[in-house]
Amino acid sequence: MPLWSRAQQQDYRSRVRGALLGGAIGDALGAGIEFDSIEKIRAAHGPQGVTGYVPAYGRRGAVTDDTQMALFTVDGLIRAHVRRDTGGWHPPTDVHRAYLRWAATQRDWGPDERRPDLGWLGREEWLYAQRAPGSACLSGLSGPDAERLGTLDAPKNPHSKGCGTVMRAAPFGLLLGWEPGLVFQLAVECSVLTHGHPTGYLSAGSLAVIVHTVLRGGALEEGVQLALAQLAERPGHEETTAALCGALEAVRAGAPSAERVAALGEGWVAEEALAIGLYCALVAEDVRSGLLLAVNHSGDSDSTGTVCGSLLGALHGETALPAEWVAELEGRGTVLQLADDLVLELVHGLELHGPDAGDGWRERYPV
Secondary structure, eight states, X not given: OOOOOHHHHHHHHHHHHHHHHHHHHHHHHHHTTTTOOHHHHHHHHOTTOOOSOOOBTTBTTOOOHHHHHHHHHHHHHHHHHHHGGGTOOOHHHHHHHHHHHHHXXXXXXXXXXXXXXXXXXXXXXXXXXOOOOOHHHHHHTSSTTTTSOOOSSSOSSTTOOBTTTTXXXXXXXXXXXXXXXXXXXXXXXXHTTTOOSHHHHHHHHHHHHHHHHHHTTOOHHHHHHHHHHHHHTSTTOHHHHHHHHHHHHHHHTSSOOHHHHHHTOOSSBHHHHHHHHHHHHXXXXXXXXXXXXXXXXXXXXXXXHHHHHHHHHHHHOGGGSOHHHHHHOTTHHHHHHHHHHHHXXXXXXXXXXSTTOOSHHHHHSOO
């Protein structure tokens, strides 16, 4: 990581916080209407659909498995950077282990204090809740094959392209010191841990590159072009390429509307969730309007909200997020703490766990 000025570090921190908070807010906005048609949403909440949080899982502002897995992705990325000091450097392995810790939250009542590998995130009791987890995520991380690392040559669930790859992919774009091609590749290699269809993992790589671009101060459109360039070199890219181009065409087609969102799909599969979230971010007048457009449709509202919120948060930073949505968000403190820890690791890692550092950080992120 290059030596940065204080202003650059503050801007990076704001954008990382914005991406993780924004994704979680979009997730929470869609959580209560995830399985409803647009007609049912409007009948229940008025002609504009939802205009804020509605109850889900017993409260307002509740998040789903989308946010849970994004948080464990960050945890795995931090540990990968800590492990680099030991001479071991294979981030997909650390992310896989993080996903296995997430899978434990879906079957255990609470944290097992006998497990020293949990770190602080794995001891957050509020994360031990089932929030409609994706079947491919669960099957790829459970059973006799759970410990096997899925790879591009031998992926888990080779026919699955569900949106479970995309909704957790934004954190890869937060690795600001990395080159875009490496960000894309890492997101791909961590997608095949659970989803092996090319459209699934290439959609995840595309979102990571777009987030990475706006985090560096670029425009969303620039990020899309970089993603398209990466896709052009990959076999099986056609559906993902078409989804990105479809989002751009929808922007040029006229005023934003739920009908234009519907034309891009419902979001249950990776390329549709990517296209809808991207389209809504591209046409957003502000964070509020973009997120509400992203969740008010017939389909996977929480995942499309997550994609849109991650993009808008990375683009504008945490202070652009609606304050009342931030205040009511479930797990807000955990999200912010993890965001700050990622920034600390990437900017000051040597001070935290170098040869002269104490044991505190390694206990927080044990490897």
